Amino acid sequence: MNGELAVSGKTNPQNQRDHVGALFVQHVPQIRRFILNLVPDMVLADDVLQETYLTVSKKADEFTRGSNFLAWACTIARYKVFEESRRNLRTGKILSTEALNAVCSAAPEVELFDTQERLEALNSCIGRLSPHAKQAFELRYHNAHSTSEIAKILGWTVGSVCVILSRGRKTLRDCVATKLRLKENGF
């Protein structure tokens, strides 16, 4: 699967831009997920997504129809993440460029990221979180709050928030793994 969308029409520059724009929209969830894999700050990740969009639009003519759009867009997104890394040296917001290089060299194929199956499994595992964890997760992933903001809102310490989130993620990881294993075995 290459994520190509069949769009009729001549390949004039405007058509090509529309075509690429449409492909981008189609793949926004995956591209955003790719960026979030590397950039934990959700506001920053959206800035990177925006920058990626602008560059993809600008370079629309360079995209060959029928080729793998998602891979192409994620390559551009990766460059944008590197740019961010250079700007955010040592702020802890993002990996250093050296670490990014190392991490990206071990990146799985973009199509293998977060399959729908995993997403569904994760979605159904969220119910397993404790009420406290649910509050923290909602504030973190729904409202995009930082741990210090969550601590302030819930009246906890930052350390407690980190621990709750960490334990919650472990619960979710285990739950997803179990569900996928069961599914694989035909349950």
Next chain:
Amino acid sequence: MDSERFQLLLDRYFDQSLDDEMAKEFDQFLLSSPKAREMFWQQGSLHAMLRQIGMESWTPKATDEHQVVRSASAKRSSLGRRLGAALTAAVLIGVCGYAYFATQTSSDSVASNDTGSSNAVSNPSQSEQAHSANPSTAGGTSTASVASRSQLSQKPNWLAVLRSQFNVEWDNPAEEMIAGEAMNRRRLKFSTGQIEVQTNRGVTINLEGPADLEIISGMEVVCRKGRLRVDVPPPAIGFVVRTPQFDLVDKGTTFAMDVNGNKKSEVLVIKGKVEIVPGAKGTQRLELLEGDAIGISDGVVSNASSKEASFPSSNRLQSIIRQSNSLEFNSWRRKRASLSSAADCIAYFDFQRDADSNNLVNRSLHADSSGTATIVGAKWAEGRWPGKQALEFRNPFDRVLFSLPEKHKSITCLASVRLDSLEYQAVALLAPFEAENHSFRWNIVPSPDMYGKGHLQIQRFMNDQWRSITKASQSPFLQRSRLGTWGQVAFVYDAEDRIYKEYVNGRLLCQRNLSQASSRAIAELQFGQMQIGNQPESSSSSTAGLGHLVGRIDELAIFRRALSTDEVRVLQLGRHATWTNEGDDSDWNSSSNWCRGLRPASADSVRINRPGKDAAVSTDATIELSSVSVGMGEGSAGQLRITGGEFRANEHPQWVSRVGAEGGEGFVSHEQGEARFSALQIGLGGDSFGRYRLDGGDLVVTRDFETKVGKNASLSIGIYGGTGRLEIASGSLTTRKGIRLGQTGGVGTFLVEGSKPERIHVGSYNDFDGYWYQESASTLDVRIDAGGVTPILIKRFNDEPGDGALDDGNVTFKEGSILNLSFSGAPRSGSWDVMRWDGELLEDGLKLAQHLDNETWSFDFVDTDDSGSPDTLRVTANVGK
């Protein structure tokens, strides 16, 4: 590798809580260990998926401050619902709405066969109220992926454009359209007003509400309801109007129709000829020539006496719009005077041309700098209304340069913008000429998530890079179909209170806590050498992707403080004033008692959200308004005292006045003088409470308002989950049409206190039929005094049969409707007529209030004129039984 340690660092990294030492250690792990890199991707994947689920659970729609809060708490689907617990504090921190230049529409998308039938919970008829979010659609587009798919299918193929409109009350406020907006296949449903639509084949349709028209193609429409005039030019001969009873095929003509669903419809050929093609009921095929007029009902054709003048026309619509524009322009001029002299306004460009056309004058009397801006390239053009000027920005070179050597922790910027194009670059509305630390720029940015849509963005320059001060990518305010139309945009940046807000057309679109966007956002914003509509050319990556404005601007104001929502609303909405009582003397005529000193002019609409000692008081003057809202918006409370003179809130025939609406609490104390309203709604919307007490003077409701269920009502008490109460202790009540007590989950009470009221006439104003419709749980409350009680008269003047159920002077008591009876003064035995009607009684189960003693109280429906059907509600008390 110490996996446990690395896992901890991973968690900290994705929770953004690594300190410097940990960050170095983390990097080291990743550089040295393949296992660490594998774990990194697994954890990153989980983080990304959780964020996606979190985002998809969020279906932002709200467009008002109170609704923002309310809808945010109700917005937990998916993750939100599973994560369950109510987090009031959390949702207050930052939520963004989802509205466009006016409101959301589905014009981009291919309409389904029944796109228009939604249940609007709020009931806005006025322009500013018409922007209300519709909770019934709150579960709409919820995921980026779903949005993406639907967007992909919407290859813009504009079939028609809404050329103009006046006073339109859209059935679903969330599907409101604005003049100039293009549309794909789309269903247009509205209860009042008039629109003009032109198809891509040149067919012009003038349509008057109540109407239900669906654009199928440039050559075909379906009309289920409405009065319309259609002008078909030669390229569109063969144009078809389908109705429930027949199809009309144009043969090169101008024709008019009055379509009433399955009831009698009429056709008048004004010029040329048309063909009528039978529907299922078998009307014979007919060719109609110029001057022919027919009626069709149940397949039977009859002659009709339709006259061209009775149908909507373009000329009439344009004439009305011209008048309206003139009022809007005058209203704007008053606001301009207020803005120029406002002490908090540091720059105000009204974009009205002075003698030196290369300059734009900063009209703010408090501007610190020389006050003149230089126009570079941009050309003068027409603004929002005839007479209003604007600058048009077309070329990459076009801009307006000005100097504002100021830095503030809180600012507000308002602009009136017409964006003509939004492609793949962000557009700079306001930007520095040269960026320096704390500089900011205000952009309109194409939304990567939603193709063809745009959102507002504020970026601040720090350490050689531009960064958004807050997340805004989920707040599109513009869609492609609305390019070329005017919109009012504003942002409020308040570093003192750490709040950022965006407004579009007077409605709060987005509110965020700045601390959420990280501490870098909490700082001053620096002006300096600024420019409107462009960004300096630069090879720096900091300006990459930022383009010039293609469109027009006709007003820009900058304030040195954070304006309130009321202030922004007043400045952005035309013909609108908000009571503040800041002058502290409750004097209606004092400018100091009105938001930003803008006292209402004739035909303005007014909002009163101050109760008790800050109540608005109208004394013996004559006040002329289009409408008034007392206690409107969640958590608000307002009070109006009418103590004499003439209080007329009926200058606009179709604007509704409200007491207690959208979660507010309103109270009108009418003590003397005459009050006139076009239509009055008391207690509208969940958690709303409205009370109108008539203790003297005359209350007249001169028009009516089409209710979403049933016929037009002049007076509605307790609607859409609200609680309403009308108390008549003295004076008189006269309405044009009917009264509804309780509707769609609302509960109403109508109290008559004894015999002091001079008259209570429902349907007697201007000789229209009245009616009484009382829903379950709503109460008719009657107090008997020494003189008895003033009866409520439900009048019937029009002999033509109406719709039966409501019109024609009828009275309806639904099952569970309540009659409460009591004495004012000493109890005594006797019988009293509390209601009389000219029409029919439809009685499903009126019952006495539960606490009443059935031995003492009873009621009967009495036939006083031996007509064979009851015409009077008579109550009887047997005291001492």
